[in-house]
Amino acid sequence: MKLATNLLLSACLVVPMAFASSAYAADKKLTIAFSFQDLETEFWVAGHQAITSTLEERGFNVIEKNASEDANKQLEQVKSVIAQGVDGIIIIPKDGELAVTIGKLANQAGIPYGVFNRPPSSKDAKALVAVADNRKISAEAAGFMAEQAKKLGRKVTPAILVGDLGDPNAVERRQGFLDAIEANPDLWTGAPIEIPTKWDANTALANLQSALQANPDIDFLFVSSDFLFPVVKSVLAPLGKWEKSGSDNHVILGGVDGDKTACKLLGDGYLDATGVQDVYNEADLVLDAITEAVKAGEKTPEKWMLDPGFALTLGNYDAKKDDMWGCKLLAQKGK
């Protein structure tokens, strides 16, 4: 009798607990940590918005961490979220080296690790990487600029505003520009003039002014990120070189990113081409991959996914502008 009573009491305790536990497991939301280097440009803002909103739509808890362009801070943030036992990590790294270091930590902890847009500098850590083919889209944009230059029937003087050389994207964009230069050897008056910006508007302003003072004949300018166009305008306008395509004083102008400013400048005819990264596609690629990995219980998934991107030019503007994220944002703002 005593045994039966004990069994009954035990059953009364265990059964509800078992039900509660299974109900908890079904309800438990998975947590993804998202650490981003900063929100300095429209591209990063759009990427951040796409990732956070999609994660929430898919029912994840999201822990957001802004590294404020500080590599050490980003590393500490990731260590902290690993200690909290998150189910997945997505980062926009400060630089390619940091992406590898953080990747190794995530691998050791057995947490799936995704990298958005700025790729690790090596494949030493296993990661789900979504990145634009920066070299290809830069080469396409610069290639269209070269076609525009050929129409002038003379040689032109090329220059490039180079980004931070610690950023693999900046390096790839520079390489894409140089590919286009190499593909048209007879078009140039000399070797391209390389102007450092360190991704800083004030540095870009000062160095572009110096470059134009030293080489007043620059008439072919490739800008490694669209966020620098206001700077380019403020330097070219006082020199009478901020003119629309077709004008005698027009500097053939190209960029990379595909932001709102670039969309407007293309529409107005000041810009000849920009290499477009598909921010929404890249966000989807990394989110799909990490969702799949987390739900499948994979610890160190690895996949590099390339966003082919495209070049939006004066030639295809009407046909393809709706595919560019900056034009979509511009249209939303208009509404």
Added chain:
Amino acid sequence: MNTLQVWVVRTLLKNTTIILFLLLFVGFGLLAPNFLSLRNLEIIISNASYIGIIAVGMTFVLLTGGIDLSVGSVMYVSAVVVGLLIENYDFSIAAALMVGFLAGLAFGLFNAVVITLLGIPPFIATLVTMIAGRGVGLLLTRSAAVDFPDELTMLSAVRVFGIQLNIFIFALVVLAATVFLMLTASGRRLYAVGNDPEAARKAGINATALIAMTYVISGGCAALAGFVSISQLGRVNAGFGMGDEFDAIAAAVLGGASLFGGVGTAFPGTVLGTIMIQMVQAGLVFIRVDLYIQPIVMGGIIFFAVFLDSFRRVQLKKLERRNIMRLSDS
């Protein structure tokens, strides 16, 4: 050494910063002849002006043995305030600039209170303001870029007495700072406080008020620098002003200011330091040095300049010591 030799050596040692400045200017000119043009010099000073204005404010702080890490963030917040007031609240440019300037002063005042009344070390206090200030700017903008109207950006093309407006503002700031430091009792007291705060207090100087004032000046200068910069750029991104505090400190130190207080001048010291950094940056672009080598050359030149400054101080002290002996002998 005879008297003439001593005079020559002393003159050379006292003017090493100017000599180095001229050597660099002529050196870059020999490598790229159009570097020597007046127009190029104007561009260099114009581009140096906003950092120069911050560096002048920083010189005040350094004179007291303090440091202000918040200037980049204050510059950002002030610029954001101006932009948002114009864009969202239909403020006139003048009124918005005034409010932005007051915001800069308010941040400076906050630093001053925290450092002088609460006794928190300047490095920590201004580090906190740097982080919180950037946070305020990001909160106000939600990280979006702030664009400024053409009326404001056209100010960069305005000339006053034939001088570009941003250079004119820089010159005014330098003039005011130099007059204050060299010709007023408060200026001289500031050096005394920097050299020995305790001795200055015993001599009846209100060191607390003077130290507090330097942080307010630094905040005001940062806000002003922000306006100069936005008039050239036309847009403020979330990274605006980030790291500028280090450029300002480098410019002031290159111009002879001591990180331990009591030594430094707005003119010629900080002005030369600021322009020299900008000149080297422009020179490297002119002579088209490989992008990967540029930071190394830049670092090398700054190191050499600071080393030269340290060397000359030691030599000057030695020379002065010998003179005292000679006078006593005679």
